[in-house]
Amino acid sequence: MSETATASKPSFNRKNPLIAHIPRRRFLSEGAAEKETWHLEIDLQGSELTYTPGDSLAVLSTNWPQAVENVLLALGLSGDEEVTGPDKSNAPLKSVLTKQCVITLPDKKFLNKLVEKAGDAANELAVLLDPEKKKELSNYLWGREIIDFLLMFPDLKWEAQEFVGVLKKLNVRLYSIASSLAAVPNQVHLTVASVLYNSFDKDRKGVCSTFLNERCDENTDVPCFVTPGKGFRLPEPEDDTPIIMCGPGTGIAPFRAFLQERNATKAKGDAWLFFGEIHQDTCYFYEDEWKNYLEDGTLNKITTAFSRDQDHKIYVHHRMLEEGAEIWSWLERGAIFYVCGDAERMANDVDQALHQIAIEHGGKSEQEAAAYIEQMRQDKRYRRDVY
Ligand SMILES: Cc1cc2nc3c(=O)[nH]c(=O)nc-3n(C[C@H](O)[C@H](O)[C@H](O)COP(=O)(O)OP(=O)(O)OC[C@H]3O[C@@H](n4cnc5c(N)ncnc54)[C@H](O)[C@@H]3O)c2cc1C
Numbered sequence: 027m028s029e030t031a032t033a034s035k036p037s038f039n040r041k042n043p044l045i046a047h048i049p050r051r052r053f054l055s056e057g058a059a060e061k062e063t064w065h066l067e068i069d070l071q072g073s074e075l076t077y078t079p080g081d082s083l084a085v086l087s088t089n090w091p092q093a094v095e096n097v098l099l100a101l102g103l104s105g106d107e108e109v110t111g112p113d114k115s116n117a118p119l120k121s122v123l124t125k126q127c128v129i130t131l132p133d134k135k136f137l138n139k140l141v142e143k144a145g146d147a148a149n150e151l152a153v154l155l156d157p158e159k160k161k162e163l164s165n166y167l168w169g170r171e172i173i174d175f176l177l178m179f180p181d182l183k184w185e186a187q188e189f190v191g192v193l194k195k196l197n198v199r200l201y202s203i204a205s206s207l208a209a210v211p212n213q214v215h216l217t218v219a220s221v222l223y224n225s226f227d228k229d230r231k232g233v234c235s236t237f238l239n240e241r242c243d244e245n246t247d248v249p250c251f252v253t254p255g256k257g258f259r260l261p262e263p264e265d266d267t268p269i270i271m272c273g274p275g276t277g278i279a280p281f282r283a284f285l286q287e288r289n290a291t292k293a294k295g296d297a298w299l300f301f302g303e304i305h306q307d308t309c310y311f312y313e314d315e316w317k318n319y320l321e322d323g324t325l326n327k328i329t330t331a332f333s334r335d336q337d338h339k340i341y342v343h344h345r346m347l348e349e350g351a352e353i354w355s356w357l358e359r360g361a362i363f364y365v366c367g368d369a370e371r372m373a374n375d376v377d378q379a380l381h382q383i384a385i386e387h388g389g390k391s392e393q394e395a396a397a398y399i400e401q402m403r404q405d406k407r408y409r410r411d412v413y
């Protein structure tokens with residue numbers, strides 16, 4: 027190496043993840059029976075992993091040991107059988123099911139094999155596998171896991187390799203980073219909601235969210251790497267462009283990172299935060315931090331929507347409509363509008379609210395409002411990180 031060459035920083039990825047640990051955690055939804063959301067702090071000391079607010083952390087988890095045991099029991103296999111896993115390495119079946127395969131949500135390769143093996147007994151399922159029945163299949167599969175199908179056809183004999191061969195590779199899950207290195211050097215914070223639900227009389231757990239929230243202690247290895255947030259970026263600190271951030275639920279995560287960064291860099295522009303959750307007394311995530319930011323001027327305004335504190339739902343987009351005149355004046359000052367969180371319902375409702383505001387307070391027709399929002403998008407003043 028020449029004298030002027032510098033050692034390149036390690037770049038972490040799926041094949042070469044950082045093995046991190048979570049030394050500190052805090053329950054954010056204490057007292058709320060309906061959800062479990064945690065604040066997690068991962069240590070980066072000595073790792074040289076860096077990130078920018080707006081990035082996400084990709085986490086590689088393992089399956090629940092009990093879920094693996096249940097599958098092995100249903101297959102009638104010991105787990106010691108040597109198999110080749112999706113990552114092409116050879117290992118005992120139990121290890122491959124634990125670390126490499128999706129063993130919860132069934133996909134078509136598994137279902138086709140099941141139908142082939144079960145014959146007439148799986149007729150109902152065979153009908154749904156017709157490519158024309160995509161919607162019906164998705165409805166049928168909602169809430170069903172691989173273990174349910176194995177138990178539905180207990181007499182089928184599976185070879186270990188045959189079973190592994192029809193399973194998908196266990197993929198990373200992304201979590202919006204909830205911290206800024208400018209405020210907390212050597213740390214990355216996450217805001218993670220456990221996916222927990224009951225279907226067909228069984229309690230189910232999302233793989234990665236419950237790995238992070240329930241199975242990790244400070245000694246557990248957490249393989250991870252950073253994925254850049256496509257365009258989900260703050261203006262430069264000296265740029266006085268105002269920003270409006272809308273982050274209900276775990277959608278708050280990147281905005282905590284934004285506000286930490288803006289506080290540390292003394293950013294100039296105005297900032298307005300919309301936050302929504304189910305109950306104010308149990309789920310007002312990071313409330314003290316927002317209070318401090320309001321006091322020191324990092325944040326100009328916070329607007330909240332607690333959906334289950336009254337007999338009718340109040341959501342962030344309802345609050346946006348109430349604040350329509352002021353939102354419109356911020357947009358006319360060139361504000362960037364950011365939204366993060368649920369893609370299925372919330373992001374659409376927020377989008378409609380923006381259109382409505384342009385109509386009511388900007389005096390625009392429906393078409394003009396659509397063009398206005400489209401222009402915001404093209405000018406990168408409407409940025410979405412929804413999932
Ligand atoms: C860019 C990005 C950023 C994200 N940021 C965050 C974040 O900051 N915090 C956060 O908590 N999450 C975040 N997510 C979501 C996260 O990546 C995972 O998708 C989430 O944690 C679930 O993963 P899991 O492995 O726990 O669940 P999985 O094992 O993947 O299970 C989820 C699946 O379970 C099924 N399911 C879920 N609920 C039900 C139900 N009620 N009935 C029937 N079936 C159901 C669905 O098929 C669903 O796809 C983000 C996602 C993206 C893409």
Ligand SMILES: NC(=O)c1ccc[n+]([C@@H]2O[C@H](COP(=O)([O-])OP(=O)(O)OC[C@H]3O[C@@H](n4cnc5c(N)ncnc54)[C@H](OP(=O)(O)O)[C@@H]3O)[C@@H](O)[C@H]2O)c1
Nearest residue numbers: 219221274275276277302303304333341342368371372375
């Ligand atoms: N991929 C996954 O499996 C996965 C994992 C984690 C989270 N998520 C999803 O990501 C989203 C975030 O979950 P989360 O726990 O952070 O919070 P969330 O479920 O989005 O809830 C946050 C708040 O948003 C409210 N809300 C519901 N519908 C809304 C709408 N149309 N517009 C505005 N607000 C609305 C909720 O109210 P109510 O609940 O009272 O209606 C709640 O007060 C959810 O959709 C969740 O399902 C998905």
